[in-house]
Amino acid sequence: MSNIEKSYQLAKEAYAALGVDTDKAMQALDNLSISIHCWQGDDVAGFENAGSLSGGIQATGNYPGKARNGEELRQDLDKLFTVVPGKNHKINIHAIYAETDGENVSRDELQPKHFQKWVDWAKERGLGLDFNPSYFSHPLSENGTLTNKDENIRKFWIEHGKRCRKIGEYFGKELGKKCVTNFWIPDGYKDIPVDRYAPRALYKDSLDQIFADKIDSKYNVDAVESKVFGIGVESYTAGSHEFCMGYAIKNNKLLCLDAGHFHPTEVISNKISSIFLYMDELLLHVSRPVRWDSDHVVILDDELNAIAQELVRGDFLSKTHIALDFFDASINRVAAWAIGTRNTMKAVLTALCEPTQMLKKFENEGDFTSRLAMLEELKGYPSSAVWDYYCETRGVPVREAWLAEIKQYEKDVLSKR
Numbered sequence: 092m093s094n095i096e097k098s099y100q101l102a103k104e105a106y107a108a109l110g111v112d113t114d115k116a117m118q119a120l121d122n123l124s125i126s127i128h129c130w131q132g133d134d135v136a137g138f139e140n141a142g143s144l145s146g147g148i149q150a151t152g153n154y155p156g157k158a159r160n161g162e163e164l165r166q167d168l169d170k171l172f173t174v175v176p177g178k179n180h181k182i183n184i185h186a187i188y189a190e191t192d193g194e195n196v197s198r199d200e201l202q203p204k205h206f207q208k209w210v211d212w213a214k215e216r217g218l219g220l221d222f223n224p225s226y227f228s229h230p231l232s233e234n235g236t237l238t239n240k241d242e243n244i245r246k247f248w249i250e251h252g253k254r255c256r257k258i259g260e261y262f263g264k265e266l267g268k269k270c271v272t273n274f275w276i277p278d279g280y281k282d283i284p285v286d287r288y289a290p291r292a293l294y295k296d297s298l299d300q301i302f303a304d305k306i307d308s309k310y311n312v313d314a315v316e317s318k319v320f321g322i323g324v325e326s327y328t329a330g331s332h333e334f335c336m337g338y339a340i341k342n343n344k345l346l347c348l349d350a351g352h353f354h355p356t357e358v359i360s361n362k363i364s365s366i367f368l369y370m371d372e373l374l375l376h377v378s379r380p381v382r383w384d385s386d387h388v389v390i391l392d393d394e395l396n397a398i399a400q401e402l403v404r405g406d407f408l409s410k411t412h413i414a415l416d417f418f419d420a421s422i423n424r425v426a427a428w429a430i431g432t433r434n435t436m437k438a439v440l441t442a443l444c445e446p447t448q449m450l451k452k453f454e455n456e457g458d459f460t461s462r463l464a465m466l467e468e469l470k471g472y473p474s475s476a477v478w479d480y481y482c483e484t485r486g487v488p489v490r491e492a493w494l495a496e497i498k499q500y501e502k503d504v505l506s507k508r
């Protein structure tokens with residue numbers, strides 16, 4: 092018996108004493124689908140050669156080895172999957188990751204065929220694809236997209252949204268896994284606006300037009316992502332939380348909660364339970380804000396654990412689309428993916444090992460002393476041993492062994508770019 096297995100047997104016993112079946116927890120984790128964002132691989136650059144990143148988001152750092160095209164990006168993702176367990180994942184791509192064979196295809200002319208390479212690649216690996224229209228890093232996005240007062244520009248972006256939903260539908264049909272197409276726009280004002288209503292009315296009308304095309308929810312569902320502010324739009328963002336939540340509830344769309352899109356002490360873990368009283372599904376952008384919406388690599392912090400606990404305790408896992416959203420250009424990009432993805436899975440596994448019934452019983456009986464005592468003791472329970480055993484039995488490196496593999500990949504592949 093390996094040390095990993097020995098540790099697991101002890102952990103299993105400890106959890107069993109609380110009434111928790113760790114084998115079942117691991118099986119549940121097998122079903123978990125994480126939507127891995129392609130944009131960590133190239134600092135949200137995309138393949139349009141449009142120049143610099145805009146729209147109030149920033150990737151800082153200049154670590155060597157960034158993927159320069161679809162082949163390299165997919166090669167990096169393939170490497171990622173050698174160190175991340177699970178066979179039920181998806182890749183989240185953006186419209187700017189279209190591959191047009193050198194042809195200049197405008198965003199309002201995009202078609203499914205421009206993503207065929209992604210589809211073929213995903214199909215071979217049994218992966219799903221999620222999608223995002225790209226409302227940033229474009230000459231016509233500088234003064235607003237779906238809120239633009241210039242009707243021609245707004246039309247351009249409406250058409251982009253319509254095209255993207257068709258592409259999402261194609262993904263769903265081709266891959267047999269429903270695509271989530273997520274709408275996020277950076278539109279807003281640097282300084283204090285006089286009319287806060289008009290841009291939001293335009294945004295609403297634009298979404299109405301985009302969603303007027305009927306698409307079978309078997310293949311594609313849409314989400315709207317809110318944000319409190321962005322760099323350059325510090326005073327006002329049209330797509331605020333209230334705007335997006337209201338729109339999603341009224342129009343039967345998904346809401347996307349990004350962990351970095353709220354005031355610094357406001358957490359999305361406390362929003363999930365309310366959302367499920369009014370909506371059937373939810374999209375999460377698991378991210379990590381540091382002082383501002385800085386999209387740092389997801390670490391195993393209190394909020395990540397709290398998000399995972401909410402999903403497990405409320406039995407919301409199967410109704411929640413968990414996507415990652417961070418972009419760090421200052422460290423090895425494949426390692427960044429690995430850290431964020433492994434942490435997210437580890438947080439969910441730890442939550443699955445929680446004796447939820449016991450904790451709820453304490454709470455319902457008003458025994459808050461036991462509730463607090465047990466929650467604190469649980470922090471010391473050996474969920475890491477369960478995670479290590481999970482990695483071992485699912486054929487990926489245990490603990491930091493994954494790092495050596497990524498370092499080797501950096502030497503063999505990334506450093507030669």
Ligand code: RNT
Binds near residue numbers: 148223316
């Ligand atoms: C930006 C949003 C959005 C983007 C991606 C690239 O603040 O979080 O989700 O990060 O679409």
Ligand code: ZN
Binds near residue numbers: 316349376416
């Ligand atoms: Zn996001």
